Amino acid sequence: MLHLNIASFRDESPLLREASLSLALQEFSKLASLERPQLFKADETIYSEEDPASFVYQVSVGIVRTVLVTGDGKRAVRGFHVPLEIFGIESGPLCSSSAEAVCDTYLFRIERKRLERLATDDTAVARLVLSWLLFNKDQVSRRLVLLARGHAVEKLAYFLLDLASRVGVSQRLEISMGRSDIGDYLGLSSETVSRTFTTLRERGFIALDGRYVLLLDRQSLTALARW
Amino acid sequence: MLHLNIASFRDESPLLREASLSLALQEFSKLASLERPQLFKADETIYSEEDPASFVYQVSVGIVRTVLVTGDGKRAVRGFHVPLEIFGIESGPLCSSSAEAVCDTYLFRIERKRLERLATDDTAVARLVLSWLLFNKDQVSRRLVLLARGHAVEKLAYFLLDLASRVGVSQRLEISMGRSDIGDYLGLSSETVSRTFTTLRERGFIALDGRYVLLLDRQSLTALARW
DNA sequence: CGCTCGATTGATAGTGATCAATCCGAGTGG
DNA sequence: CCACTCGGATTGATCACTATCAATCGAGCG
Secondary structure (H helix, E strand, O other), X not given: OOOOOOHHHHOOOHHHXXXXXXHHHHHHHHHOOOOOOEEEOOOOEEEXXXXXXXXXXXXXXXXXXXXXXXXXXXXXXXXXXXXXXXXXOOOOOEOXXXXXXXXXXXXXXXXXXXXXXXXXXXXXXXXXXXXXXXXXXXXXXXXXXXXXXXXXXXXXXXXXXXXXXXXXXXXXXXXXXXXXXXXXXXXXOHHHHHHHHHHHHHOXXXXXXXXXXXXXOHHHHHHXXXX | OOOOOOHHHHOOOHHHHHHHHHHHHHXXXXXXXXXXXXXXXXXXXXXXXXXEOOEEEEEXXXXXXXXXXXXXXXXXXXXXXXXXXEEOOXXXXXXXXXXXXXXXXXXXXXXXXXXXXXXXXXXXXXXXHHXXXXXXXXXXXXXXXXXXXXXXXXXXXXHHHHHHHXXXXXXXXXXXXXXXXXXXXXXXXXXXXXXXXXXXXXXXXXXXXXXXEEEOOHHHHHHHHOO
């Protein structure tokens, strides 16, 4: 039987929760079928809406976006997924959104059935999945509030800080996704995203350097994003 | 040891998933401490943000709202919870929002520690919690997209249909919460909620009768809410 | 070097927020 | 039973923010 070596996660202390979750996620790839992570090229589709939900994925390198499209062509990005993060966990038998690689991306993959079996056998696996879902729930809640009530600058400040913290960057943040992706993630048009980048730059909160964003004034950004 | 009598939930078929979840939720109250459900009067606080998260609740009768308030007084309703629904499951040691009774409400309550113990012993309990979280995730995702991109009429149509389906009503829906609550839930001002009710009424999609809403044209409402 | 696609900037219109003024209904006290 | 009161709901007028349409820019690439 496959075991996760995550003692720190078993005896979890509240204060270490997030750190231990991150640790545990590093072990997750060991559950994957004994393959190397699989490459998806930029904009390649990983799965589509309504596909049978047979696999759960973990990002190794790169970024993934999960996308919903409506009948009349409107698009929404449900989430971006950075290294260590898990996606593809569905409640029903079918995928509730599609998933695409934002840039060249390597993914670990585990059969849903297999994960379910492992979770039954190994409490640590079950806890990991549960903790991940709960963590996600908090994330989504935060975004929910911001989408409902925040203005463009607040949304973008949140986006930058959130992404930076998730990829573990403090200053120089690579933005692989296009303005439309960001817009569809934050409920803004790509033009507004663009203008808002400009606004933040003019205020001296950030600097733009190609596909990189420099977070010059985290304090002010945090003040904007703090909801 | 306490067991849930939810065979149908153990041998879950995809098509019956939602029905079986609902069935399983009906058994949830049996886990609660052997008290009667507890009454909270309208607008009474059940717990506040930052309180230790010691209990998980299930609505027996009534409606609960979970609320976030920001430093500068802005308010957001994270969710409404109707009978059978569970709330108060937190990822950290503290409550991430406050909870208040919308109207007179009866709640079952179970100690968090106890639920965690039960979930370890009884796979069905663990699955119930997991299924509930996944179900919730789908719900929230749907709302997320709507908040990001939907217009007022679409948001309100969604709100009405969603609430109706959750309380199991097809025509005559009781709206216990005020316009501000609905607004803070959908990311609208109370005035806009009011105006939008009027719009839907003028279009003949709904009728207003005191605190009740009659869903006259579900088809059109669905067309609006379908995102 | 010209092409192409995304990003940026500009001009305008639409939607909802905000401020403000009734309206309405339930509860209260005479 | 009825006038009174109070808070939420509705309606109105105006303003701010962002979507949309359109033009230009700019970098990567054949």
